[in-house]
Amino acid sequence: MTKKIELLSPAGNLEKLEIVLHYGADAAYLGGELFNLRALADNFSNSDLEKAVVYAHNLGKKVYVTLNIIPHNEELNFMPEYVKYLEKIGVDGVIVADLGTFALVRENSNLNINVSTQASNTNWRSVKVWKDMGAKRVILARELALDEIKKIRDKVNDVELEVFVHGAMCMSISGRCLLSNYLTGRDANRGACAHPCRWKYNLVEEKRPGEYFPVFEDERGTYIFNSKDLCTIEFIDKIMDTGVDSLKIEGRMKGIYYAALATQVYRKAIDSYSDGKYEFKKEWLDELKTTSNRSFTSGFYLGKTDESSQNYDTNSSYSQTHQLVAKVIEKISDNEYKIQIRNRLFENEEVEIVKSDGTILKSKMPKFFNEKTEEYTDVVHPNTIARIKTDAKLEKLDLIRKKK
Numbered sequence: 290m291t292k293k294i295e296l297l298s299p300a301g302n303l304e305k306l307e308i309v310l311h312y313g314a315d316a317a318y319l320g321g322e323l324f325n326l327r328a329l330a331d332n333f334s335n336s337d338l339e340k341a342v343v344y345a346h347n348l349g350k351k352v353y354v355t356l357n358i359i360p361h362n363e364e365l366n367f368m369p370e371y372v373k374y375l376e377k378i379g380v381d382g383v384i385v386a387d388l389g390t391f392a393l394v395r396e397n398s399n400l401n402i403n404v405s406t407q408a409s410n411t412n413w414r415s416v417k418v419w420k421d422m423g424a425k426r427v428i429l430a431r432e433l434a435l436d437e438i439k440k441i442r443d444k445v446n447d448v449e450l451e452v453f454v455h456g457a458m459c460m461s462i463s464g465r466c467l468l469s470n471y472l473t474g475r476d477a478n479r480g481a482c483a484h485p486c487r488w489k490y491n492l493v494e495e496k497r498p499g500e501y502f503p504v505f506e507d508e509r510g511t512y513i514f515n516s517k518d519l520c521t522i523e524f525i526d527k528i529m530d531t532g533v534d535s536l537k538i539e540g541r542m543k544g545i546y547y548a549a550l551a552t553q554v555y556r557k558a559i560d561s562y563s564d565g566k567y568e569f570k571k572e573w574l575d576e577l578k579t580t581s582n583r584s585f586t587s588g589f590y591l592g593k594t595d596e597s598s599q600n601y602d603t604n605s606s607y608s609q610t611h612q613l614v615a616k617v618i619e620k621i622s623d624n625e626y627k628i629q630i631r632n633r634l635f636e637n638e639e640v641e642i643v644k645s646d647g648t649i650l651k652s653k654m655p656k657f658f659n660e661k662t663e664e665y666t667d668v669v670h671p672n673t674i675a676r677i678k679t680d681a682k683l684e685k686l687d688l689i690r691k692k693k
Contacts, residue, residue, distance in 0.1 A: 313556030456539025
């Protein structure tokens, strides 16, 4: 039996927290209403944070709160009381990127501190400095190959190491991007990134206004900054071989289907590795492709990236094979359930039921009882709560999907 490796999943709100913990995460990372790099996410009010900590701890799982903005002077005035509050409610750690924030957390609490990937740690000496200052964990920069991570682990073995294994990649070094601020006034380093790296760009010559030339020779144009999404499932054992302590999935602003499936797949891989019987299964990759993605890249893990890591195809920048249509929210009786509709659904439509253990059940949708109209119907629309009767064995938080 190898050491336990943590699976850390994103939670943009309470629903996503419940989902990722149900589908196999050991811990979740989330942001409060202050000081985090997802200002446009739902985020957690103070009362939601308290509920999140209680819910996770009742399951024997952890919650990390992000304090990872690069703050300006005035923001530091509000931080001490917030840090004390986070310690009071029992969060398991905070994620920080800034030296001043790090010092402030140390001065005002005994919270565990995880150093953010925003701190761009790419060598063992910088990791050791953070450890010597009191960091419990360092989240390594994304720009590292497997052998570099292994060297950091060998040189500094008394601090936890965390790495990203799945999700969106930033075109800038560990997310330190000024493009959004320059073009839109929305500061990526303060949580408000407009993602201009996903926009389409062409070259214009000074004396030929109105003539647009693609940066690469492609008649459809190109996204010159647009990285494919990170996916490491095909070599996840090699990452675990480096001795890291936590595997992190990106995606606090993504939906519950992505959060559930990504968590579930990497849970299976970690468990297979921990049991000493690891073997990659193609079905893991197939399941990840059911979620929305910009095609996949191995990032920097296997060496330097090239143009194959960029997503040039403007006609297919996102793809997925399946669509979430409903979530089971209550089991009423042995064959009756209450479901929340996420996309339009028809009677007799073929669907698949995704369970938390990875089981996929094929079924057909029965007639729906619409709780709002109190009528039976053969079609339901998004944001509807409906009751169904079916012989399929469902449980709360099962997800219902259909092929696109």
